[in-house]
Amino acid sequence: MLSLGLDIGTTTITALAFDVVAMRVVAHAAALNDAACTPADKRAEGWAELDLDRAFDVALHALKQVVADLGSHAGRVHTIGVTGQMHGVAFLGRDLRPVRPAITWQDHRAQDMIPEFIVRAGGEGAFANMGCLPAAGYLGPTLYWLRRRDALPDAYACCIPDAIAAMLAAQPPVSDPTLAASTGLFDILHHRWDEALLNALEMPAHLLPPVVESGARVGHLQTGLAQRLGLPDHVVVGAALGDHQASLIGSRCDVPGQLHINIGTSGQVSLVVNHFAPAMAEHGIETRPFPGRRFILTGAALCGGDALALLRRFFADALVIFGAHVPDGDTMFAAMLTAAAGIPPGADGLRIWPTFDGARHRPGSSAAFTGLRRANFTPAHVIHATIEGIADELGAFYDAMHEAGFAGRSLAGAGNALRRNALLRQAVERRFGMPLHMPPWEAEAAVGAAILAARLNP
Template identity: 30%
Template sequence: MYLGLDIGTSGVKAVLVNDAGAVVATAARELALSHPAPLWSEQDPDTWVEAATGAVDDLASCHPREVARVAGIGLSGQMHGATLLGEDGRPLRPAILWNDGRSQAECVALERRCPSLHTIAGNLAMPGFTAPKLLWVARHEPKIFARVAKVLLPKAYVRYRLTGEMVEDMSDAAGTLWLDVGQRRWSALLLHATGLDLHHMPRLVEGSAVSAVLAPEFAQRWGMAKDVVVAGGAGDNAASAIGLGAIAPGDAFLSLGTSGVMFRATDRFAPAPASAVHAFCHALPGLWHQMGVMLSAAASLAWLASVMETPAAALLAPLGERVDGPSPIRFLPYLDGERTPHNDAAASGAFVGLRGATGRGQIVQAVLEGVAFAARDNLAALSAASGPIVEVDLVGGGSRSPLWAQICADVLGITVHRVEEGEVGAALGAARLGRLAATGDDPAEVCTRPRRLASFAPRASVTAAYDEAYRRWRALYPALKESA
């Protein structure tokens, strides 16, 4: 039996997976976000630990025999979050998260200080990444910066609390701008550019390797053996790829989670910073991946549901499982800025085309289409970087909706597959990495593809209309940026 923990932005998911690879049980705990100032996004690191241990408590309570048989644990987590620890191993301030946009000026400074940044890290300096956040702390909170002993990412902090070891895997480390992504090691040069040294960084391991052993207090608490290993794990998207079996060059998926991602596995380090494509290490040795990233995917629908004080499912239900063409309303889903292709933390969301006769259904449809159009921007960026993508699996909370899957297929012009366990993909991938660490099994035998539940092909009857709607939608960002 193997346990996967996914430390997300809005919550923590825990899954139990048996030797046959099937999900036996799941548990979840919610997390709260803090936005103390415009563009800021923070969380208390200890809430991750409380949510993670609480979720495992729930599993141990309902499935004690299965939990007692756990041999390996894997961790997945939201990427980029700057968790600053003092000499005592305690957080010095709330963690600054991936969707925090305060450090735009620091990004400019970092690129000026380190002209080889793109070559080494493989990515543009963006406010979401970890390194610019440390420059911001050094500038605005110098007393805190002077006390920083270690910088951990969210899942590494949870690992530290569960095992006492400070360790990070390659895929998550690649999102800091401190990793030499091609060589899979920390870069002293990049660290120096942000006033840090190698001793500020955790030890590195591959995602499928053993990183530590579960602390005795937790093994006893959950009725586990004393030698349960904890794998290196992965950043959330690389973990989702492991859960989807996307471990061969060219394998691709679209994630509609809080953020959105277009992901493709590669057999080499293939940076394409000019189009704001991310190039990161994969969770398995000898593999890398490219990503286009949207900062507000399912978060856009959640925002609308909150504003309308109506559950998302109730908003979607009147639209059915398909629409006859584009909404007359256009929506920019840049509620927290945007990465690919704009790299603009100050970008904002917008509705365009509202009239007195506009109905709620047209607005809801516009939000779904706006996210799909942003995904098409990401598809175009990845296709330009490394060739076309002809089909994708769909994962994340947004994958629950057949309507959204069909809209994505119609907008992207490629087949979209809804897959089994698509909502727990990252946690499932983490559990698989836990198994690989515990057993040394062949990844090709463990990281199998999930069963496809339904396939959605682009419909010829609406393709031309969506192409034209996308063309008009693309004109919104530069026009609104010009008038801002």
């Protein structure tokens, strides 16, 4: 049996076909997620919006390419699992069409209202069963910001992957605990929207979708799309789940005691646990739901692999200033890694804390350079220290988990930024003090979504 996996990522949309018996990827396609549609003036104010119709079209194109590669085996496809970026919000009308641009996890418009949001909710204690404190970019604070400005649409309000699954199945959106928990409004201990919290915030609960088990049946792929893609009409669409949890499943890292590092645009370190543990908000540690009524302790860095992308843009701007040729991004990135490889571990004392986008538990924080001296003030040292800083930020989260009595026995990795950067993998191994195991396939989140959809819909 084949199961399709679809990952609506921040920068890339990935589709693949996974053989759940042989446990291997048999077809794969990826496309740039070019659906960002934030006006320049609003982007400067920290807004981040997404044209959901465009993202859906890119997703369909990737799925169609995968199905074409399957050829006569397309008839073996039984399920489609969906995953993608967490926290943000999409708005669908009753006709399941977007009524306005989606607002992503990178959006900061609600930042100044977070203190008011928490006070109106009843203080930080009101979020004890959420597993996290609210932050800008989360669906809950974003809805609150819109409501306070009388700009909240009368439409389904769901996470972006939820909307994609609904559009595939032509069914009203549902959410799962992993995505619902990323809103800041969901009680992960009792698996329900927190009615008391919603009432205190005067939030319209009827806009939020029902919550079902991760991967549970949403419906069948709508007939018109099945024909367009070349798939049979019995394909089941599974409820979407967060890309974070999907990447753990796709990395085969779903057993308590397994430590997981995921570095893409952002970064996370996670530890699977059997029982609910209160969030360690002062250290930036959240408790998130995991399929099977389990939980994961998670520290999330807002700027993971994107720190190196930012550095690459810095070098490109410098070349423009000097009137030099600017190579393409891949060429520049390869040259950066080659230069950094000549620098010893520790970067001769240079340390970089790459919180260029702040941190959820310290939103006003900034990146920092320490130990900068004449001898290590070189591009190669800066690149190497940035790589080590990415590992250090995630390592600090794990230190807090360990001090609280939670220890990992093994270390698995996922994410393109980690897979494609040997120096980063080495830095992670040094920081965590254990070997890093990568799965034999890429696109771990899409694989995880495919596996879970097949498991829940045999």
